[in-house]
Amino acid sequence: MIQIRYGQDEINITGIPEELRSIRHQILNLLQIHEVQVDISADANFDPAPYNRLDSLLICQAIGAVKFSVSANFLKVEGEASKLAVLAECFNFSDSSRRGLHSHVEYYQGHEWIASDSIPCVIGVR
Template sequence: MIHIRFSDNHYGGEIDLSGTPGDLRSICQSILELLQAQDMQVCIPVNELDPAPYDSCLNSLLIRKSDCSLKVMVDGSSLKIEGTPEKLEVFADWFNFDTSTESGYHHHFDYYEGNEWVDPASVLLIISVQ
C-alpha cells in the first residue's frame, strides 16, 4: 500500500511517499506505461493512515506529462508530479527499489541550485521503503 504524508512548513513543505519495494516499483511501472500511452496523466490511488509526524495525508498521486522541468507539488489533497516525458522516464527510476531493500531506506528528490531538471518551486519529496 502506498502512503503519502505532507507537512507544509516555511521551507515550502515536505512530502513522504512510502510503500513496500513492490508498491514503489508499481509507481515506476505506471510512469513508464504513461510514457508509452496517448494519455497525458495517470492517477494512482493511495491509502490514508495516521499522518504523524507529518500534518496530513494526501489521497492520490497524479503524474502528468508536460513541457516543463520536473515539478513536485501538492494540489488539493493530491500529490502532483509533472515533467517532460524524458524527465519522467529518468524520474521513474527513483521508484525502482530491489525486493531486498530494507524498511526505512529512503532518498530525497528535491531542487538544488543549478539543477536544470527540477523546478525550483518543487516540494521536497522523500521516497521511503516501509
C-alpha cells in the same frame, strides 16, 4: 498501498518495494502509450500525524522540469517525458531493500530535471 504525507514543505511517499516499483512501471507506461496523466490511489486509512495525509498521486506529462505540488488532498507531479523517465528510477527499489532506504528528489542550484519551485520529496521503503 503507498502512503503519502505532507508537512513543513516536504512530501514523503512510502511503500513496500513492490508498490514503489509499481509507480515506476505506471510512469514508464504513461510515457510509452503517450497518455497525459495517471492517477494512483494512496492509503486513506492511516494516521499521518504530525503531518497531513494525501489520498492520491497524479502524474502528468507537461512542459518543463519535474515539479511536485500539493492541491486539495492529492500530490501532483508534472514534467516532460524525459524528466519523468529519470524520476521513475527513484521508485526502483529491490525486494531486498531494507525498511528506511530512501531517495531524495529535490531541487538544488543547477539541477537539470527538477523545477526550482518543486516541493522536496523523499521516496522510501516502509
